[in-house]
Amino acid sequence: MNSDINVLRIFEDYLKGLESKKNGQEVKPRVDYFQKQFINLRKQIDELRHEMHIIKMKLAAYSRETKPLSYKTYQADNHTALKKHYFGFRKMFDQIKNEFRHFEG
Numbered sequence: 636m637n638s639d640i641n642v643l644r645i646f647e648d649y650l651k652g653l654e655s656k657k658n659g660q661e662v663k664p665r666v667d668y669f670q671k672q673f674i675n676l677r678k679q680i681d682e683l684r685h686e687m688h689i690i691k692m693k694l695a696a697y698s699r700e701t702k703p704l705s706y707k708t709y710q711a712d713n714h715t716a717l718k719k720h721y722f723g724f725r726k727m728f729d730q731i732k733n734e735f736r737h738f739e740g
Contacts, residue, residue, distance in 0.1 A: 636680050639728060643673050643680075646735055653739065665738055672731045679724045686717050 646669070654666045 636684060639680060640677070642732070643677055646732075647673055649739065669731075669735055669738070676724075676728055676731060679720075679727070683717075683721055683724060686720070690714060690717065 650666060650669055650673075654662070
């Protein structure tokens with residue numbers, strides 16, 4: 636996800652340059668759209684990183700305990716929601732990236 640953050644930064648910088656060069660009425664709404672989308676993607680990355688950090692801390696706590704991993708603990712750490720969130724983010728990120736490539740081309 637760090638590479639996604641870098642890609643977003645590059646896109647944002649490119650978008651600023653594109654905005655200053657082209658002042659057309661048809662460009663401004665698309666620039667605003669992409670700025671909002673990039674902000675939304677960055678928020679999702681931050682949320683995902685936070686969720687992953689919490690899971691990592693839980694796993695560290697379980698590893699410090701001397702008792703064996705129970706089925707209940709295993710079920711509590713089933714990360715389906717996180718996986719769904721991540722794959723939803725990936726799909727959206729790739730879609731916005733393709734839209735942006737089409738727009739800037």
